[in-house]
Amino acid sequence: VHTQDHIQFLEESCGSKNSGYLDGDTPFSSSSFHAARLASGAGIFLADQVLGGGAKNGFALVRPPGHHAEEDHAMGFCLFNHIAVTAEYLKSQGIQKICILDWDVHHGNGTQNHFYADGSVYFTSFHQFPFYPGSGATEEKGEGPGLGATLNVPLPRGSGKSEYDRAWNLFEKEMDFFQPEFVLVSAGFDAHSRDPLGGMNLETRDFENFSIRIQALAETFAKGRLISFLEGGYDFGALGDSVRAHVEVLSS
Numbered sequence: 644v645h646t647q648d649h650i651q652f653l654e655e656s657c658g659s660k661n662s663g664y665l666d667g668d669t670p671f672s673s674s675s676f677h678a679a680r681l682a683s684g685a686g687i688f689l690a691d692q693v694l695g696g697g698a699k700n701g702f703a704l705v706r707p708p709g710h711h712a713e714e715d716h717a718m719g720f721c722l723f724n725h726i727a728v729t730a731e732y733l734k735s736q737g738i739q740k741i742c743i744l745d746w747d748v749h750h751g752n753g754t755q756n757h758f759y760a761d762g763s764v765y766f767t768s769f770h771q772f773p774f775y776p777g778s779g780a781t782e783e784k785g786e787g788p789g790l791g792a793t794l795n796v797p798l799p800r801g802s803g804k805s806e807y808d809r810a811w812n813l814f815e816k817e818m819d820f821f822q823p824e825f826v827l828v829s830a831g832f833d834a835h836s837r838d839p840l841g842g843m844n845l846e847t848r849d850f851e852n853f854s855i856r857i858q859a860l861a862e863t864f865a866k867g868r869l870i871s872f873l874e875g876g877y878d879f880g881a882l883g884d885s886v887r888a889h890v891e892v893l894s895s
């Protein structure tokens with residue numbers, strides 16, 4: 644998922660300074676390399692648990708987040724792309740069709756780019772648009788063997804339940820054809836109405852409903868096998884409420 648140069652650069656940056664910036668909005672501390680590796684490792688650990696029958700699903704409650712991280716550089720608070728690492732690990736273990744749903748308010752550019760030409764991983768993103776990081780237009784649908792395995796649903800600022808319902812309907816229709824064997828979620832909660840970075844109008848109960856819908860999809864196609872990753876979420880009250888609702892659904 645990442646170049647050796649990128650991994651080395653992060654290790655050296657974190658090893659040589661107590662703090663600094665990897666790009667305009669990606670700070671690091673001396674512990675960030677270790678924390679980011681643990682976060683990617685959490686995904687691999689959960690994959691082993693779910694594949695081995697030790698757990699039906701799992702939630703990686705991690706920081707830093709991952710979906711903006713590109714092959715060769717950190718970006719948007721993200722150092723390593725944990726969900727991409729986990730999807731590649733699942734492929735190496737014989738899983739042939741993986742669904743990634745990214746409902747963070749920002750487009751998951753790093754994840755999309757990594758799987759853009761890969762038809763075995765269907766990447767879907769619901770996001771505010773136009774907005775950071777700028778990618779995620781409807782026309783971005785994949786390329787080569789991955790053409791048609793990327794679904795972008797850009798939504799205008801201020802979108803709430805009804806706009807997201809339409810996005811879900813599109814996504815669920817696509818999954819009826821794709822029939823994933825494993826479901827991964829980039830679960831950011833920065834589309835919450837109380838979030839200071841996002842401009843959307845979702846409430847905690849909407850994220851609860853998202854969780855019910857993705858769990859049902861995993862049950863239908865993937866024997867319930869689902870791993871979700873914490874991405875963004877910057878109002879700690881809204882984030883805590885939403886994560887709690889998400890985990891309660893997954894563990895029900």
Ligand SMILES: [Zn+2]
Binds near residue numbers: 747748749833875876
């Ligand atoms: Zn975000």
